[in-house]
Each structure stands twice: as structure tokens, then as C-alpha cells.
Amino acid sequence: MIRFVTVLGLILFNIRIDAQDIKFTPVVGFQLWSTLSDGTRYLDPDTRNALGVDGRWGFQLHRSRLGLKGKVGDRFSYKFIAASDFVGKDIFDGTVGAPNNTPSPSFRLWDAIISYRISLDNDMFHLKAGYIVPAISRESMTSPFKVISTEKSWTQNYIRRHISNNGPGRTAGINLGGFKVINENKFAFGYDIGVYNSKLDDFNTNSAGRRASNLIAGRMTFHIGEPEMQSYLQGLQQLTFVKRRGITIGLSQAYQGQTDFYDQNSLTTLDLLLQWDHFFLTGEWAYMGRNFDNVNADANTAFVRAGYLIPLSNSKHLSFALTYMTYDGAIDALGIDRANRMRAFSGEEKYTEATVNYHLSSKSRLSLSHTWRAGSSGDIDPAEVNNNYYKQSGFTFMRPSYWVLAWHITI
Secondary structure (H helix, E strand, O other): OEEEEEEEOOEEEEEEEOHHHEEEEEEEEEEEEEEEEEOOEEEOOOOOOEEEOOOEEEEEEEEEEEEEEEEEOOOEEEEEEEEOOOEOOOOOOOOOOOOEOOOOOOOEEEEEEEEEEOOOOOOOOEEEEEEEOOOOOHHHHEOHHHOOOOOOOOHHHHHHHHHHOOOOOOEEEEEEEEEEEEEOOOEEEEEEEEEEOOOOOEOOOOEOOOOOOOEEEEEEEEEEEOOOOOOOOOOEOOOOOOOEEEEEEEEEEEEEOOOOOOOEEEEEEEEEEEEEEOEEEEEEEEEEEEEEOOEEEEEEEEEEEEEEEEEOOOOOEEEEEEEEEEEEOOOOHHHHHHHHHOOOOOOEEEEEEEEEEEEEEOOEEEEEEEEEEEEEOOOOOHHHOOOOOOEEOOEEEEOOEEEEEEEEEEO
């Protein structure tokens, strides 16, 4: 017999389970990228001039995932995943993401989640706790291996860093969620609501500081037509080889009270997924707001992506995707100064990504994409602006365009 003791919030589960009730599945995923970047410019910290750098052909292990997921008995499930991202990336590659190019690249915990199904009679109450992505924003909750474009929209990075202070978007907390089909092929709905740690901004990111307030985040979804899923899931996907005719509409809200850096922090998102046979249309809009001493720092980010999957005669598939993303923050000197004081984003960023995929199977594909980027620092020096077009691991530079040839594989 194996003894499991799991604490979820204030609820204590003390359950004895036979070893044969433990089930597990390995999780393995890789994204191998070859990139071609041109036109990157580096802002010299002394002269304030934008200096050109050589275009470069680079390689990187853009993402890797390794871990286990499974069930323990009828009610418990778990997922423990580690990750090592951006391995080998040159900082002047045009692609977004912090480089991980040391002699010994970092390997870190990605997900550590234990879930408990409260009732076996329905799918309405699932309690989960651990190191997880708060249930807000469809793109944030979707696996990067399950979008039809080469890369996820970087709206999710702005959203994650706004509410959790890190790019992976993970934080410790507890979540209650559920899903119910009201009428098969006509209507279903789902929900998630969670409480998470206050952002750990202070004391070398180990504390929220002297003042702290928990993050409260939740999402409601409405499925019109064929449901997106048949049972409760928090991790989502966009790319599927199963035909569906339906629409999923999601509404998210997050709120955090006073900390050492602001009095209020809020996020509102509206997202959409339309699937009609092999046509996909997904998009999201997010409002990010902060307030300190009756002064606001506001911004918006949004994206739209259209894609189409074409079955081929050899059981392979071909697909195309076009993504447009925008981030709009303060561009006047006063607004950027306010954003910086509250550690918020500022300036503007826009990009378009065109992708073609050749699907060897549902678990493996080759992608070729080109991304056109643009940004604006408004009335102020780009060094003072905080967004993904200008900032990279403490450096300031601009990255206008790049090609990516990628191999995505999951096991």
C-alpha cells in the first residue's frame, strides 16, 4: 500500500491507495528551431545610437518538456513537468525569448500539479493545487505544441508577466474548475476560479515585500455548437485533427490589491475560438491596468490568427496560418514614466507571422514561418521603454524580422 497525503488549501486528503491504482504517462516534447535574422539593431548605452549587427543563421532548442502525468485511483491526477527553453539562442537572434546559452543551460520545474475530482457523478468540481498557470487567457492556457502557427502569440507573455511577474506564467496556488454539457452539439459551459501567491517582486523575487495581496483569477467559457471538449480540462489546444463545428467564447478576469509597487493590478481578457471543419479562427483581447496613488498605467494587447488544415492522400496534413499581434501601451513621456514606476509595460509592438506546416503525424510537424516586427517608443528614448520589441535580458535593441524553420515533436 502507498500512502498519499495531499493538502489543497484548507482541505486535507489522507487516502490509502493500492500501488496498482497508480497510472502514469511520460511527457516528452521538443521544438527545434533554425532561424535566419536580419536587420537587428543594438542601442549603444553610451552614445544612444542604434548600431547595426550582422544578420545571422542560428539554431536553438526553443522548447523542451520532460516529465510525467497520470492518475492515482478514480479521483486524483497529477502532472510534473520540467523544461529547458531557448537553449543555444544568440541574444541577437530576431526571435523573442531570453537566451539560455551558458555552458550548462538551465533546466527548471515547469508544472507541478495535483488535482482532485470532488464528485464522480459529474464534471463540475475539480480542485487542483501546486505550481500552475492561473486560469486566465486562452492563449496562456494553450500548449505551444498545440497551436497552428509556429509560435504562440506573445500576447500571452505580456499577460503572464502582468499577473505573475514571469514569462512562464507559473505561480503557486489553488484552483476550482468544472465543465458541463447542457445539450450535446448545441451548448456547454466551463469555469475556473483560483487564488494564487502575490507577485514575488521583492527580496530577489522571493517575497511580495512588506505589503502583499493574493492574486484572484477566473475564466468562464461558453461553447456554442459542438463542444470544444467532452470533459473538464485546464490545458487547452487549438490545433486538432478532429472536425468540429462550434464556437468557444471565454471571458477572464484577474485582480490583485495593494503591494509595494502599486495599489491595484487588474487584467480583463475576451477570447474566441471558431472551428468549422478544418478552418480555425482564434483571437484574444486583453486590458492590463495598474494604479498607484490615484495614477493609472493602462495598456492593451490583442491578436487574431486564422488557419486551415488540408488532409493529404498519404495520411499527412498541410496547414497554413496567419497571425497578427499588437501591444499598445503609453507612448508619451509622462505615461512611460508612470508605467516604469509601477513596473508596467509601455511603448508599442506589432508583428505579423505567416506559417506553413507539414504534419508528419498528430505528434510531429515541420514549420516554416516568417515574422515581420515593428515597434514604437513614442516620445522617449527606447531604453526607457519596456516591451518585447525593445527589451531582451537587460539589453535594448530592435528586431524587425526573421525566418524560422522548426520541427515540433511530442511523445
